[in-house]
Amino acid sequence: MSETTAHQPADSAALRAILTRVVEGGARPLLVALDFDGTLAPLQDDPARSRILPAGVQALARLAGTDGVALALVSGRAMNDLHTLAEVPPGTYLVGSHGAERARVTRFGLDRDVVQLTDEQADRLASLGAQAAQVARGRDGVWVESKPTAVVVHTRLAPPEVAELAEAEAMELGERLGAGVLHGKDVVEISVLRASKGEAMTALRDELGAPVVVYAGDDVTDEHAFDALEEHDVTVKVGGGETGAQFRVDSPEDLVAVLSDLADRVGA
């Protein structure tokens, strides 16, 4: 009888060893792409209170300032929100709304690709907003976030049975009316555009001609990026849960320590 073994990502000691090999291998540009919430910023009940860890700000500044390293944040956050919270230096690539929004940080702000919804998409977004509000109505701890291309039903503060019902209704709404629906950590995101972190990563790596990518993320939406990357890339899951990533670290604090170490190794 054959037995299937669940994939077990390697630990942070193995991760540090592989990063040393990647740096010494000399393939450049090295694209370091990182999710935001739960990866660089510990999760919060109120998304507006999320902050990147102070040691993370320093590590990212060092990485972004190093020749041969390209830094990207790849998030489900709306672009303006991500830019405000990220505290990243000029030159950093930002991927927002799971890939529906793209920009690069400059000394003066953002150089961004404009997202233009069709009239039909704009109408659909308005209708999704109204119907998502119905899902939240009367349910303790359930609320709706609006983004330029999506609405998000949040359930982190709801009792488990309330959260489960709200998420099921939001998923149903997404499948009925959305172009894409993603079930993340205590969120259901319904978008009027098709986008995924996997497609966004493939596009960015091709554009930069990056032979090696280091990608870290904590949520199920990051699995699309893990899947899209290649065997010789370095994929890191932050925290628990099933994953297709090759490596796992326990927390954002642990990831930031690995990034500081990486910055030392690339000579930042």
Ligand SMILES: O=P(O)(O)OC[C@H]1O[C@H](O[C@H]2O[C@H](CO)[C@@H](O)[C@H](O)[C@H]2O)[C@H](O)[C@@H](O)[C@@H]1O
């Ligand atoms: O791709 P990410 O950078 O991880 O962004 C995904 C979503 O992040 C935010 O929600 C998540 O973080 C919140 C703050 O810690 C937390 O309260 C929520 O439960 C998490 O799902 C953000 O609010 C969403 O819009 C992002 O899509």
